[in-house]
Amino acid sequence: MNPGDGRLCERLQDVCTGVAPRLPDGGLRDAVEASLRRLADPKLRIAVGGRLNAGKSTLVNALLGTRLAPTDATECTLLAAWFRYHHRSQVAVHFIDGSTEYVAARPGGGVPASLPFDHHSVTHLTVQAPVAGIDDEYLLIDTPGRDALSGLDDYSMGAIREADGLIFVMHDPGEVELRALEEFRGAVAGARLSAGNVLGVLSRIDTIADHLAPALRRAEAGAIAARTSARLRGLVSTIVPVANRLAQAARCATVTEAHAAAVVELAAADPAGRRRLFFDDDMFLDASVGVARPVRAELLSLLGRYGIEEAVAAVDAGARGATAIRAALLAVSGLPELQTLISERFVRNADALRADGVLALLERALAAGPPPTGGAPRELADAVHRLRRDPALRAAQLAEVATAYAAGDLPLDDDMALDLHHLLTGVTVAQRLGLPDADADALRAEADRRITRWQTAESELPRRSKRLARTVIEVLNQLWFGLEGTR
Structure with a gap:
């Protein structure tokens, strides 16, 4: 079955539609109605976040293929902006009270420099433009940066919690950026973001090793990105160097x-x-x-x-003419590699990512109220539990394991940390077992080795960590039995 076929979201929608009219007014009914609104929008949501001046909006424009996000500091850069196709160029302004008003886009389309409203009363903007393809596979959300250490205050975090995946843009992956990511991890702990649905971008590679020729700078940026990816294992799937300005121009x-x-x-x-x-x-x-x-x-x-x-x-x-030069710039910008990863890690798993976000919302609402003992609340709780056990959501369950490891709450040796990273970031079964070129027999043997490794470690882990280890073992067992069926 295609992981992005919508089966999980359809089942969730049926459950919420069935129980919503029978729930009493209150937090649980509000959560179910919010879930239905989210499920009614079939688009996968990908936020672009990071510190102030990290190059987020330039990257957003490059991914959109048109300059709709503001790259200069204006009043509207303090607001999150969503980008959708519409036959008319306009901007929808969404207010805290739930109302929406429309204003003209800036000349040429995109976010205007200012709004005739107090921006503190605005939740976000939806930028609509007659540009084919800007929301075909996913919706991009450009989040504001701040001068705070993390660059991700409550407003930005709220925008990121609305997303199913995150592209975290870092200008220079030094200690400040690493602390920013740690703060980010803590702030969105309830959003189930981890290496399973977070990609990193090392932006502005043009500032790296300014004395080197471009090809050598690209190589140096790749080495820096690889080292930082290893340091952030559990938090970020991988980090891609992207020359944002080149990508946008191309x-x-x-x-x-x-x-x-x-x-x-x-x-x-x-x-x-x-x-x-x-x-x-x-x-x-x-x-x-x-x-x-x-x-x-x-x-x-x-x-x-x-x-x-x-x-x-x-x-x-040999390039001559604007078209050929733009193609050459795009090829060396790093953007095609990022687009491939977005397709493999996010779009391919859209159904599971969207369902996981809605399930997390419902689980929080159920946990906040009294234990459901019967009726619609009990029916909802049972349905959430059944859906959470669906094999298609196993990878999403690994997010909790990765978060615990990244926070230092789950002690793993290097081999186990690498096992977890492969399970989270691999697309094929072979990649998820760390042997991309192996045949089925070798993969079965490797899955068996890893199951044994985690079962041995589970017996020595603290009690609070055993459940997390069992999640990994269940995923590995699922892979093993899938391979066994190929005999």
């Missing part, structure tokens, strides 16, 4: 034929002249070359020196 077609002609002219400079060109911004603007200074300033604003170097390298490799 995907949003802001590199024109005039820019392409200028790049060809720059590429004709002799080697010594090129070195002077790319030494710093001032030398790039002041150098004696055939490209007018205003055009060079425009290129610098659009691509930065790093992007211009990449464009020149594309011309050296």
Whole structure:
């Protein structure tokens, strides 16, 4: 069965529709009605979060393929923005009291610079634009950053809790960013976000090792991302280096034929002249070359020196014209790799991710009230328990295990931590067992080894951790029996 076929969400919708009219007024009925509203929207929700100036909105524009998110600091960058297709360009303003008003989009479409309302009364914006494909596979949510350490205050966290997955954008994965992620993990502990549905993006790779050629910078960014991924195992599935500005320029077609002609002219400079060109911004603007200074300033604003170097390298490799140069920039930006991961980790598992979020909402509401002893509350509790045990949700159950490990509450050795990471981030059975090229016999043997490893460890774990270990064992058993059926 296709993991994204909607079966779980349909079953959940049937359950909530059946019990809603029979529940008394109160928190549980409110949660069921909120669940029905969420299930009525079939779109997977992916939030883009991170600290202030991490490059979130630039990445959002690159993923949308059009410049709808504001990249300059304005009043509206304090608000979360959702992006949907509509035949008319407009912005829906959603208020705390549940009402909605529509305002004109900015010229060209997208979030306006300001609103005729107090932004403290607004929950979020929905940016609607006549751009085909912007919400075909998922809805993007651009969340605001803050100057606070985590950059994710209560408002931003509220937006992220509405999402089924998260792309966490980090400018420089140093200690501040790591602490930000730790704070983020604590703040969204109830949102069931973990390595199972969190991707990291190392943005602005153009600022890394500024003295190196672009290809070497990309290699250095990849090494930094790999090291940080290992440090954040349990919190983040993987970290992808993305040159956000290049990705935006390439995907949003802001590199024109005039820019392409200028790049060809720059590429004709002799080697010594090129070195002077790319030494710093001032030398790039002041150098004696055939490209007018205003055009060079425009290129610098659009691509930065790093992007211009990449464009020149594309011309050296034979690219001519804006279309070819944009394609070359996109190929080296890192965005295609991120898009592949979004498809594999999020879109493929959309049904389970959406159902897991709704189940978590219902479980919180059930836990907040008196134990259900009969009637509709008992019926709802039983249905939630049955759905939670569905094999398609096993991977989602691993989120709790990953969160406990990342918080230091579940002691795992390196082999077990790697087992958990493979189970969370693998797409195929072979990837989930850490042997992507193995045959069925080798996979069965590996699953059996891992089951034994976790069963042995379970006996030595603290009592509060045994249940988490059993979750992993159940997932491994499920994989083993699936492989056994292939004999």
